Amino acid sequence: MRGVTTFAIVGSGWRAEYFWRLAAALDGVTCVGVVSRRPRDLPVPVYPSLDECLAGARPDFVVTAVPWSVTPGLVVDLVGRGVPVLAETPPAPDLAGLRELWAKVGGSGLVQVAEQYTRMPAHAARIALVRSGAVGDPTRVDVSSTHQYHAVSLIRTLLGVGRGPARVRAVRTTAPLADPIQRDGWADPVEVKRATTTIATIEFDGGGFGVYDFTDNQWHNQLLTRRLLVRGTSGELRDHEVVRLAGERTIVRSEVVRRQTGYDLDLDGFDTDHITFGDEVLYRNPYQGQRWNDEEIAIATLLEDTAAWVADSGPEPYPLADGVHDHRVALAIGDAADSDAPVDVGDEPWR
Numbered sequence: 001m002r003g004v005t006t007f008a009i010v011g012s013g014w015r016a017e018y019f020w021r022l023a024a025a026l027d028g029v030t031c032v033g034v035v036s037r038r039p040r041d042l043p044v045p046v047y048p049s050l051d052e053c054l055a056g057a058r059p060d061f062v063v064t065a066v067p068w069s070v071t072p073g074l075v076v077d078l079v080g081r082g083v084p085v086l087a088e089t090p091p092a093p094d095l096a097g098l099r100e101l102w103a104k105v106g107g108s109g110l111v112q113v114a115e116q117y118t119r120m121p122a123h124a125a126r127i128a129l130v131r132s133g134a135v136g137d138p139t140r141v142d143v144s145s146t147h148q149y150h151a152v153s154l155i156r157t158l159l160g161v162g163r164g165p166a167r168v169r170a171v172r173t174t175a176p177l178a179d180p181i182q183r184d185g186w187a188d189p190v191e192v193k194r195a196t197t198t199i200a201t202i203e204f205d206g207g208g209f210g211v212y213d214f215t216d217n218q219w220h221n222q223l224l225t226r227r228l229l230v231r232g233t234s235g236e237l238r239d240h241e242v243v244r245l246a247g248e249r250t251i252v253r254s255e256v257v258r259r260q261t262g263y264d265l266d267l268d269g270f271d272t273d274h275i276t277f278g279d280e281v282l283y284r285n286p287y288q289g290q291r292w293n294d295e296e297i298a299i300a301t302l303l304e305d306t307a308a309w310v311a312d313s314g315p316e317p318y319p320l321a322d323g324v325h326d327h328r329v330a331l332a333i334g335d336a337a338d339s340d341a342p343v344d345v346g347d348e349p350w351r
Contacts, residue, residue: 113323
């Protein structure tokens with residue numbers, strides 16, 4: 001039985017809070033400190049410097065939840081001290097930074113990236129469904145849900161493509177759109193603003209096609225639906241519906257069904273139970289009773305997976321090479337939209 005794995009966090013913002021708050025409910029993973037430049041009243045010890053945190057808390061790994069520009073230097077510093085790192089996304093802000101970071105720590109084996117989207121219940125269920133072969137071999141994935149590296153991660157994972165070359169084309173459009181909800185809550189009054197939509201296609205070397213579609217504030221603006229499609233050689237998954245060739249002259253439609261407790265006369269409390277396809281369980285919530293949303297479930301899973309990796313009892317949760325490549329492709333989307341011309345992502349040292 002694995003003992004307790006400890007971690008510390010550099011950073012004390014809204015993103016960092018997820019890690020110490022969720023860890024408090026986990027068995028076997030404990031947050032032993034937060035590094036914050038300004039005094040904070042937190043439920044975990046607060047240290048004014050990284051040196052004091054490492055000396056006093058002696059964490060098994062460190063989560064970096066700091067601004068993009070700060071992350072690469074901090075990761076290099078921690079690796080130089082021999083400390084395993086879970087770096088928030090992206091691991092570096094630009095292409096030069098990605099290449100420099102890889103040159104300095106890519107061979108260390110000490111860096112993972114906090115890419116949580118593939119661990120969200122609905123996405124984890126979709127990944128399991130596609131890998132089961134229900135729609136054949138995946139050939140195309142469309143994601144209109146989240147932005148940049150997160151969307152690229154979903155596309156690559158669902159297609160099952162690696163970190164090879166790709167060709168990217170992209171366009172941007174703007175249009176008026178009501179923006180009723182931000183991260184901080186409801187707007188009062190609601191304003192109609194100019195919103196930018198970026199649409200891109202990604203042709204992966206060796207096969208596989210991705211469609212990226214993101215509009216400003218799509219994470220929070222509930223007027224914008226989330227859409228995900230996986231097309232395979234014998235059918236496709238669209239959001240929660242599957243159409244497939246089940247046999248000769250037999251096309252069937254089936255639903256991916258999420259069992260959510262707490263509705264109507266279900267008095268067990270609001271919670272995710274499991275996600276099924278027919279009688280096959282694609283995903284089962286490991287944290288029933290916590291009443292966590294999908295983001296919280298995903299981050300808690302990522303923390304436990306990282307702890308298992310640090311303890312040599314589990315695989316790498318999301319290697320630096322994957323996190324670097326996700327952002328490399330995301331940067332190409334921006335470049336293609338800026339230039340109105342195709343952008344090639346070539347072979348990189350992290351392949």
